[in-house]
Amino acid sequence: GQNIDQPTEMTATEGAIVQINCTYQTSGFNGLFWYQQHAGEAPTFLSYNVLDGLEEKGRFSSFLSRSKGYSYLLLKELQMKDSASYLCAVNRDDKIIFGKGTRLHILP
Amino acid sequence: GAGVSQSPSNKVTEKGKDVELRCDPISGHTALYWYRQSLGQGLEFLIYFQGNSAPDKSGLPSDRFSAERTGGSVSTLTIQRTQQEDSAVYLCASNLLFTGAEAFFGQGTRLTVV
Numbered sequence: 001g002q003n004i005d006q007p008t009e010m011t012a013t014e015g016a017i018v019q020i021n022c023t024y025q026t027s028g029f030n031g032l033f034w035y036q037q038h039a040g041e042a043p044t045f046l047s048y049n050v051l052d053g054l055e056e057k058g059r060f061s062s063f064l065s066r067s068k069g070y071s072y073l074l075l076k077e078l079q080m081k082d083s084a085s086y087l088c089a090v091n092r093d094d095k096i097i098f099g100k101g102t103r104l105h106i107l108p
Numbered sequence: 109g110a111g112v113s114q115s116p117s118n119k120v121t122e123k124g125k126d127v128e129l130r131c132d133p134i135s136g137h138t139a140l141y142w143y144r145q146s147l148g149q150g151l152e153f154l155i156y157f158q159g160n161s162a163p164d165k166s167g168l169p170s171d172r173f174s175a176e177r178t179g180g181s182v183s184t185l186t187i188q189r190t191q192q193e194d195s196a197v198y199l200c201a202s203n204l205l206f207t208g209a210e211a212f213f214g215q216g217t218r219l220t221v222v
Contacts, residue, residue, distance in 0.1 A: 029207075033211075041215075042213035090205060094158065095164055101150045103148075
């Protein structure tokens with residue numbers, strides 16, 4: 001996905017915390033999105049970061065470091081319904097380019 | 109409409125036939141994207157329409173693929189002489205034309221080439 005890298009799969013336990021990392025090429029960067037996609041469904045928006053720092057939204061937080069070309073999505077108090085793919089996407093020259101996604105498995 | 113609408117939801121076609129996939133974006137959204145998603149894979153960018161500007165076609169995989177957007181609204185993705193490797197879910201998304209605008213996705217068209 002045009003040099004947007006994230007782990008292919010992760011596994012975590014219900015109630016725990018998980019951090020999904022994303023690194024990207026910084027050329028033309030205008031901001032970074034995280035989307036959630038359940039199997040067989042369309043992606044849905046989780047967060048958008050354009051400035052450095054942490055954005056918190058309930059159980060989900062997203063962090064951005066522009067200089068390092070790095071972001072992470074932090075999911076707290078994991079629930080079984082959080083089992084899904086998490087897609088990192090970069091706004092590059094005003095078009096949205098996605099990474100390959102991270103499949104998150106939640107164990108009871 | 110209330111959301112992005114795509115049709116058909118499923119399409120099975122024979123190898124070598126042409127197919128047309130339709131996307132109705134959210135009313136007022138000036139930007140429209142097409143992506144392709146193979147089973148278990150991420151979203152592959154295909155084409156981006158941005159207001160009245162020329163579309164960004166840099167993601168189209170071959171000259172068998174084309175797309176148009178009429179009147180700044182409905183878009184059609186056409187695949188000519190379909191091949192088995194074209195089998196995938198084709199997703200359309202739209203958003204308002206400003207940096208950071210959330211893209212809303214349709215439910216996709218699942219294309220199977222047999």
